[in-house]
Amino acid sequence: MKTIGKDRFGKIIDKSYFPLLVVFALVTLIPVYILVKISISEPVDVLTQHPTFLIHNFTLEHWEKVLTSGRLWPAFTKSFVVATLTAIFAIFIATPASYVISRLPKKVKYIVILTLFFTRMFPNVGIALPISVKFIRWNLMDTYTGLVLAHLIEQLPFITWILVGTFEVIPVDLEKSAMIDGASRIRSLISIVIPIATPGIAVASLFVWLNSWNEFTYALYLSLSENTLPLQVYYYVNRGGFFQTATYATILTIPVALITYALQRYLKSDYLGGAIK
Amino acid sequence: MKKFFQKYHLEILLILPLTLYIMYFTLLPVLTTINLGFINADTNVFSLENYEYLFGRDDFRKAFSNTVIISILGLIMQLTVGLILALILKKTFKGKGFFRALILTPMGVPTIVSGVALLYIFDTQGYLNELIYRVTEGLKYIGIIASSYKFIPIDWASGGIRTLFMIVFADMWKVTPIVTLLLLAGLESISLQVYEASQIDGASKWQTFKNITLPLLKPSITMTVIIRAVDLFRIFELPMILAGKNTPVIATFAFEEYRLYNNPNISGAAATILLVIIMIFVSLYLKYIDKGEGLA
Numbered sequence: 001m002k003t004i005g006k007d008r009f010g011k012i013i014d015k016s017y018f019p020l021l022v023v024f025a026l027v028t029l030i031p032v033y034i035l036v037k038i039s040i041s042e043p044v045d046v047l048t049q050h051p052t053f054l055i056h057n058f059t060l061e062h063w064e065k066v067l068t069s070g071r072l073w074p075a076f077t078k079s080f081v082v083a084t085l086t087a088i089f090a091i092f093i094a095t096p097a098s099y100v101i102s103r104l105p106k107k108v109k110y111i112v113i114l115t116l117f118f119t120r121m122f123p124n125v126g127i128a129l130p131i132s133v134k135f136i137r138w139n140l141m142d143t144y145t146g147l148v149l150a151h152l153i154e155q156l157p158f159i160t161w162i163l164v165g166t167f168e169v170i171p172v173d174l175e176k177s178a179m180i181d182g183a184s185r186i187r188s189l190i191s192i193v194i195p196i197a198t199p200g201i202a203v204a205s206l207f208v209w210l211n212s213w214n215e216f217t218y219a220l221y222l223s224l225s226e227n228t229l230p231l232q233v234y235y236y237v238n239r240g241g242f243f244q245t246a247t248y249a250t251i252l253t254i255p256v257a258l259i260t261y262a263l264q265r266y267l268k269s270d271y272l273g274g275a276i277k
Numbered sequence: 278m279k280k281f282f283q284k285y286h287l288e289i290l291l292i293l294p295l296t297l298y299i300m301y302f303t304l305l306p307v308l309t310t311i312n313l314g315f316i317n318a319d320t321n322v323f324s325l326e327n328y329e330y331l332f333g334r335d336d337f338r339k340a341f342s343n344t345v346i347i348s349i350l351g352l353i354m355q356l357t358v359g360l361i362l363a364l365i366l367k368k369t370f371k372g373k374g375f376f377r378a379l380i381l382t383p384m385g386v387p388t389i390v391s392g393v394a395l396l397y398i399f400d401t402q403g404y405l406n407e408l409i410y411r412v413t414e415g416l417k418y419i420g421i422i423a424s425s426y427k428f429i430p431i432d433w434a435s436g437g438i439r440t441l442f443m444i445v446f447a448d449m450w451k452v453t454p455i456v457t458l459l460l461l462a463g464l465e466s467i468s469l470q471v472y473e474a475s476q477i478d479g480a481s482k483w484q485t486f487k488n489i490t491l492p493l494l495k496p497s498i499t500m501t502v503i504i505r506a507v508d509l510f511r512i513f514e515l516p517m518i519l520a521g522k523n524t525p526v527i528a529t530f531a532f533e534e535y536r537l538y539n540n541p542n543i544s545g546a547a548a549t550i551l552l553v554i555i556m557i558f559v560s561l562y563l564k565y566i567d568k569g570e571g572l573a
Contacts, residue, residue, distance in 0.1 A: 028380055035393065096291035100292045123511040123527075123528060127302075127307060129531070153303055216514045221532070246393070250390075
């Protein structure tokens with residue numbers, strides 16, 4: 001009892017954890033609030049010595065300008081199409097491979113997964129450099145194909161990682177019993193294993209879509225004149241267009257925020273870090 | 278050998294596209310970059326001149342030290358905040374789900390956008406300076422500081438340690454949810470019985486934390502450190518957005534050498550240095566600090 005009574009550290013924690021949490025939550029929310037606020041504020045509120053914290057002069061002018069400028073939609077389309085194609089190709093290449101990896105003997109599987117992990121440690125700029133040199137020669141600069149190929153570099157190890165985890169938990173016995181019933185291996189794979197794995201594949205492909213939608217480094221290396229949405233944000237940051245930047249940034253964020261929110265319960269550690277099991 | 282192929286032809290067929298893709302679009306480019314770094318652009322022969330040139334340049338040395346400082350500062354801050362949040366979120370209290378959702382917000386914000394949002398906050402006429410200004414005005418009003426004091430807005434992006442701090446803060450803002458979730462998963466895997474036992478033995482909260490939680494959390498901490506360190510060393514988007522040219526890091530240096538000055542060989546050498554730093558850090562960490570416990 002005596003030691004517990006002396007537990008001053010424990011008492012401090014019991015009293016302070018909640019205020020601390022509130023502070024953290026505020027620090028987390030304020031930047032997002034400011035971003036949206038700037039995109040709907042009159043310049044008087046923002047471009048002064050003393051910017052206001054609350055919205056005093058509301059306006060939709062910046063949004064109208066951006067939506068009608070004709071510079072948004074090409075970038076939006078490029079980002080959207082590239083992200084969608086990347087997700088589709090990633091599924092087709094990674095699903096069969098991750099199924100095989102998940103059925104490997106434990107030791108070999110561990111080595112394969114570790115190799116995938118190491119490919120993610122290479123600096124992007126080191127991979128993007130020769131890719132960019134190569135794509136100039138292949139005339140793939142500024143094209144959808146080029147960017148999809150580049151985004152797959154990062155996304156394939158990522159999705160494989162997730163899907164190995166998905167396939168691992170599907171019992172081998174299911175396939176075996178299908179094969180005893182006369183199904184071929186391919187047949188049992190397509191009609192037994194894949195349907196069970198479908199939810200996992202769907203979630204994984206949404207994450208891939210998001211990663212590609214946000215991707216900046218490869219897009220910067222591989223675009224000369226046709227920007228993606230993240231590049232458009234960067235372009236306005238450099239030009240100093242305060243309000244366009246905020247508006248573009250908000251547009252870029254909306255799908256990400258929606259999908260992330262919808263997938264919240266899948267945001268587990270092994271999805272994020274691509275855990276080593 | 279032939280038997281092996283016959284037996285496993287289906288497996289090989291299924292795994293082949295992925296393997297070829299990674300070989301051709303990841304492994305080959307990395308090797309090309311390393312090779313580029315060792316080739317003199319003028320004479321086309323193997324040499325170390327690119328590296329001599331790089332370390333002779335002030336801005337590369339600055340990029341190098343900036344990268345190291347950002348990484349170390351970032352790791353310390355992210356792990357501290359992430360661990361505190363994970364410990365808080367492990368408790369049970371009212372409104373926990375709500376706060377968990379709030380804390381996870383940055384995951385729904387693209388990195389580049391988090392850079393933009395913090396650009397507004399750290400601007401010379403931005404919201405942080407305004408907040409400090411209002412606080413000083415308030416303190417003046419109640420007489421804690423002299424009324425002659427005038428707050429001069431801080432130029433966060435002027436270079437030096439302030440700018441590095443700004444970048445570290447922006448990165449921390451973006452990744453704290455991930456760090457928190459990784460550590461929280463680790464915390465939740467610690468069996469409750471261990472805690473019960475320590476409670477029965479009369480251990481204080483601090484003793485429990487130091488002697489039970491931290492050691493048992495080691496695998497999670499190791500993984501978090503490695504994942505975060507690798508990303509911090511190759512940090513690219515946030516310095517590009519927040520700092521511009523006066524605060525280079527190795528990755529932005531490599532990009533600019535290639536794009537602005539068209540020196541693929543110098544860029545390749547810089548990227549190779551980055552690769553070496555990452556590999557050295559990961560192996561040192563595994564060997565001396567983790568001693569193979571976390572990843573075994």
